[in-house]
Amino acid sequence: IEDETNFVPGFDYLARFQCQSLDASAREESVAWILKVQAYYNLQPLTAYLSVNYLDRFLYSRRLPENRGWPLQLLAIACLSLAAKMEEHLVPSLIDLQVEGAKYIFEPKTIQRMELLVLTVLDWRLRSVTPFSFIDFFACKLDPTSTFLGFLISRA
Amino acid sequence: MAIAGAGQLNLHESPCWGSRSVDCFEKLEQISEGTYGQVYMAREIKTGEIVALKKIRMDNERGFPITAIREIKILKKLHHENVIKLKESVTSQGAKDEQGRPGKCCPIPINNLLLGATKYSPAVDMWSVGCIFAELLHGKLIFPGKDEPEQLNKIFELCGAPDEVNWPGVSKIPWYNNFKPTRPMKRRLREALGNQEKAPATATTRRKGQTTEITAFTASCRLPPIQSGQAHAQMRPGPNPPLHGSQPPVAAGPGHHHGKPRGPAGGPGRYPANGTNGGFNHQNHGGGYSSGPYPPQGRGAPYGSSGMPGAGPRGSGGSGYGVGAPNYSQDGPTEVLVLDVALT
Numbered sequence: 001i002e003d004e005t006n007f008v009p010g011f012d013y014l015a016r017f018q019c020q021s022l023d024a025s026a027r028e029e030s031v032a033w034i035l036k037v038q039a040y041y042n043l044q045p046l047t048a049y050l051s052v053n054y055l056d057r058f059l060y061s062r063r064l065p066e067n068r069g070w071p072l073q074l075l076a077i078a079c080l081s082l083a084a085k086m087e088e089h090l091v092p093s094l095i096d097l098q099v100e101g102a103k104y105i106f107e108p109k110t111i112q113r114m115e116l117l118v119l120t121v122l123d124w125r126l127r128s129v130t131p132f133s134f135i136d137f138f139a140c141k142l143d144p145t146s147t148f149l150g151f152l153i154s155r156a
Numbered sequence: 157m158a159i160a161g162a163g164q165l166n167l168h169e170s171p172c173w174g175s176r177s178v179d180c181f182e183k184l185e186q187i188s189e190g191t192y193g194q195v196y197m198a199r200e201i202k203t204g205e206i207v208a209l210k211k212i213r214m215d216n217e218r219g220f221p222i223t224a225i226r227e228i229k230i231l232k233k234l235h236h237e238n239v240i241k242l243k244e245s246v247t248s249q250g251a252k253d254e255q256g257r258p259g260k261c262c263p264i265p266i267n268n269l270l271l272g273a274t275k276y277s278p279a280v281d282m283w284s285v286g287c288i289f290a291e292l293l294h295g296k297l298i299f300p301g302k303d304e305p306e307q308l309n310k311i312f313e314l315c316g317a318p319d320e321v322n323w324p325g326v327s328k329i330p331w332y333n334n335f336k337p338t339r340p341m342k343r344r345l346r347e348a349l350g351n352q353e354k355a356p357a358t359a360t361t362r363r364k365g366q367t368t369e370i371t372a373f374t375a376s377c378r379l380p381p382i383q384s385g386q387a388h389a390q391m392r393p394g395p396n397p398p399l400h401g402s403q404p405p406v407a408a409g410p411g412h413h414h415g416k417p418r419g420p421a422g423g424p425g426r427y428p429a430n431g432t433n434g435g436f437n438h439q440n441h442g443g444g445y446s447s448g449p450y451p452p453q454g455r456g457a458p459y460g461s462s463g464m465p466g467a468g469p470r471g472s473g474g475s476g477y478g479v480g481a482p483n484y485s486q487d488g489p490t491e492v493l494v495l496d497v498a499l500t
Contacts, residue, residue, distance in 0.1 A: 078219075085222040093217040112219040116247070119220070124229045 007053070007128040009060035022059060030055060030076040036100035037080060041092055046132045050083035051076070053128050054118060061121050070104045077106060078114035086126050178248040181209055207243065308335050316343030 017024040031052055038048040055076060064071040077097055084091045094108040106114075119126075181198040184206075188195045193211040200207060212224045231242035290298045298314070301307025312318075317337045318326045326332055 081219055082225075085218070085220075085225065091218055091222075094219050095217075108216050108219060112214060115220040116245075119225065119228075120245075124225070124232055126225070126229070 004129070006123065006125050007057070009056045013056065013060045016060075026072055027055070027059065030072055033073075033100060033102065034076055034080050037097060040100050043084060044087055046130060047080070047083045047087045049130050049132065050086060050126070050128060051080040053130070054079035054082060054122060054126070058118055058121050070106075073102065073104050074106055074110065074114050075118070077102070077111055078118050081111060082115055082118060082126060176244070176246045178209070178246045180246065181207065183209065208240070211248075305335060309337070312337050312341050314344060317341040 013022075016022045017027070034048050034051045034055075037043070038045070058075060058079070064075065077094070081091070081094060081097055084097070094111045095105075098105050180202065181200050184197045184199060186194055186196050187208065193213040196209040196211070198207055198209040199205065212221065215221050228242065228245065231240070235241070287298055299307050299310040301310050316322075317340065318332075319336075320327055327336075
């Protein structure tokens with residue numbers, strides 16, 4: 001449990017948005033974009049969740065050059081790419097990830113550098129424990145015969 | 157392998173990760189070349205410290221390779237005198253990542269591809285696991301070859317030599333004819349490793365049952381085979397009845413030749429048996445996601461079969477991600493050698 005603090009943003013993350021040192025609407029845009037790409041490629045929900053987790057942890061530890069615009073977009077792509085590599089069997093290429101109204105298109109080389117930066121900032125800790133880890137467990141409790149298990153999990 | 161002198165090691169000062177350039181090191185010589193990239197002996201210019209430098213090949217399509225991410229994650233966590241310590245990650249122009257490490261232990265080159273094969277697959281990993289088990293049991297390196305011919309020879313001596321009978325397709329592997337043994341060689345793995353007297357303390361001090369089980373693992377090792385897009389084959393020379401029922405999910409493919417029938421090939425696992433291509437080794441069959449070498453994983457539909465918008469800035473060829481296998485593939489000949497000890 002002590003380790004858990006390494007996998008979430010710090011406790012004052014929210015407060016920073018409230019006092020506007022971080023731009024909440026820009027983050028929201030990034031999250032929305034990640035969700036769109038997740039839907040587009042039918043990626044797992046966990047992939048999107050992890051992406052946002054990486055994004056938040058990065059934003060908590062590092063300040064991007066500017067609050068809006070390409071740095072955040074680049075960060076979102078790098079986070080999504082890392083999460084996809086962690087969770088998906090088939091990972092869209094870096095160019096293919098940049099769909100669904102991505103405002104800027106980055107070269108794979110650029111994204112690669114960003115990935116390394118994200119990895120460094122996150123101290124290479126990518127295997128965050130998420131609510132998804134518990135869904136199966138609770139779904140089994142609710143439905144011991146497993147008749148509706150797939151349905152339950154898909155709705156969760 | 158570089159062994160740093162006691163005074164040379166500089167374990168306490170570690171510059172910030174990824175902040176330095178590889179120019180801080182002077183490459184002395186190449187130690188080995190693996191699937192992921194090359195390893196060099198190098199000297200840190202400032203301190204004179206001798207390190208091993210591993211250059212990671214970057215995947216231009218998918219960025220930082222997940223295999224490298226895993227390797228670095230794991231090495232960062234491991235702190236043991238017998239495990240190489242990961243000191244630092246440095247970058248070079250072109251965003252390649254290299255890691256400097258003090259040379260402390262010599263990794264066994266058991267997960268390298270042999271005979272000119274170019275494709276990596278899960279079966280190669282299984283071979284590595286088998287070798288490690290065998291080495292634990294044996295107490296020393298199991299195939300201590302200095303170079304590839306010597307290593308292959310050691311493998312053939314212990315596991316038997318492959319030929320077209322026990323391993324259909326083996327003669328098509330690029331360098332098979334250069335390396336094939338001139339005399340028949342029988343498998344003598346059980347004789348070599350089955351003797352518990354020879355087993356190291358770690359194995360012999362265990363309860364008898366456990367030791368036997370490990371021996372069984374090794375004894376049922378199979379010298380394995382080829383994985384290509386078309387034919388998968390496994391040979392099982394010698395009567396080595398598997399003591400444990402289930403087969404590992406390695407290289408399940410339609411063309412396997414096993415000594416006896418097995419369960420539904422592939423099963424619900426991730427290396428399916430459909431189509432002509434198995435698992436990671438499917439070739440450049442333009443279909444990509446849509447030709448479906450991967451079945452639905454029980455969580456979401458496969459790519460491209462439905463619901464995927466046809467438009468979008470996809471790669472050339474109009475076939476989704478089609479070219480090449482997702483993670484492990486490299487360009488090159490399509491035949492693949494997988495020397496594989498499968499644990500049964």
